[in-house]
Amino acid sequence: MTDIVSAWADRIRAAAAADTPLQLRGGGTKAFYGRSGEGEVLDLTDNRGVVSYEPTELVVTVRGGTPLAELEALLARHDQFLAFEPPAFGPAATVGGCVAAGLSGPRRASAGAVRDFVLGARLLDGRGEALSFGGQVMKNVAGYDVSRLLAGSLGTLGVLLEVSLKVLPRPAAEATLRFECDEASAIQRLNDWGGQPLPLSASTWHDGVLTVRLSGASAAVAAAQARLGGERLDEALATAFWTSIREHTAPWFAARPLWRLSLPSSAAPLRLAGGQLIEWGGALRWLHTDLPATAVRERVAQLGGTAALFAGGNRSGEVFHPLPEPLLRIHRRLKAAFDPAGIFNRGRLYQGL
Numbered sequence: 001m002t003d004i005v006s007a008w009a010d011r012i013r014a015a016a017a018a019d020t021p022l023q024l025r026g027g028g029t030k031a032f033y034g035r036s037g038e039g040e041v042l043d044l045t046d047n048r049g050v051v052s053y054e055p056t057e058l059v060v061t062v063r064g065g066t067p068l069a070e071l072e073a074l075l076a077r078h079d080q081f082l083a084f085e086p087p088a089f090g091p092a093a094t095v096g097g098c099v100a101a102g103l104s105g106p107r108r109a110s111a112g113a114v115r116d117f118v119l120g121a122r123l124l125d126g127r128g129e130a131l132s133f134g135g136q137v138m139k140n141v142a143g144y145d146v147s148r149l150l151a152g153s154l155g156t157l158g159v160l161l162e163v164s165l166k167v168l169p170r171p172a173a174e175a176t177l178r179f180e181c182d183e184a185s186a187i188q189r190l191n192d193w194g195g196q197p198l199p200l201s202a203s204t205w206h207d208g209v210l211t212v213r214l215s216g217a218s219a220a221v222a223a224a225q226a227r228l229g230g231e232r233l234d235e236a237l238a239t240a241f242w243t244s245i246r247e248h249t250a251p252w253f254a255a256r257p258l259w260r261l262s263l264p265s266s267a268a269p270l271r272l273a274g275g276q277l278i279e280w281g282g283a284l285r286w287l288h289t290d291l292p293a294t295a296v297r298e299r300v301a302q303l304g305g306t307a308a309l310f311a312g313g314n315r316s317g318e319v320f321h322p323l324p325e326p327l328l329r330i331h332r333r334l335k336a337a338f339d340p341a342g343i344f345n346r347g348r349l350y351q352g353l
Helices: 003-018 068-076 095-101 183-194 218-228 235-246 293-302 325-338
Strands: 022-025 040-043 050-054 059-063 118-124 130-134 159-166 173-180 200-206 209-216 258-262 275-279 284-288 306-311
Touching: 003 022, 003 040, 003 118, 003 159, 050 068, 059 068, 059 095, 068 095, 095 159, 173 218, 173 235, 183 200, 183 209, 183 275, 200 235, 209 218, 209 235, 258 293, 293 306
Parallel strands: 022 040
Antiparallel strands: 050 059, 059 159, 118 130, 118 159, 173 209, 200 209, 200 275, 258 284, 258 306, 275 284
């Protein structure tokens, strides 16, 4: 162990013995996400740096406190990127926070989620012991794939020391197209296009305008553009637009409370009071509304989905969609296995975890 990790291990053991909860904190750019935290803050930003990177192998291993912007700049110098387009929500964002939050950007529907790119991880558990899972290649797992389990755990299972991530080459060409249409037509179009061999890499519908991004080989992008039609955005404007969707800097995202709804892509329009923005081919729907949580979740459940209170609202209540009892038992057993004293980000995901 390094001096930093040894010091953290000692503090974890002391906290467990005293039943003192710890709030694991990287850059803090996603502190708003999840339930209200409790306990002393354990700053994880000093554990930073690239452990290994071989561009030809399309894999990078970095320490958890490494700034996300620093990693993305390194990859960009080799014309590579994190294909799940993780939102940073601020310059202080870290790679560990990116994995712990499990949030993906506009390209998620075509490229995959954070967990799909996690190849291996090292972490400190609630006993102060360093554990390693996975490796640096895709086919490295026998038994439970624990490294991917960490994606979206919000730091409730341990301190993420290192993570190995799959990276991809940047697309050779991209084009962003816009179409005027209503919500129902946008959902229908996106599902029709999703079943065709089109290089769709992102989509957004809001306020009567459907915006889609094509990515891939130059010939494939040109052919798809000719087939779909629409108005093509200037490259600089397109880049700014997708960044504003990924980072929630578009003015629409400022309204609170903000709900994150996961639905089947072909689900009917929500028909709920408030503003709405649709991503991921219809599978991700953002909603800002003053409706009570029960009304939002009842409607989303009717459509076969789940609803999470993403930002704003009452953070002391259950912000994520209630789990069926069998799934909740699994969560409890995992928490007990990794963090027996329950000191890590206590209650951040669900009350009692």
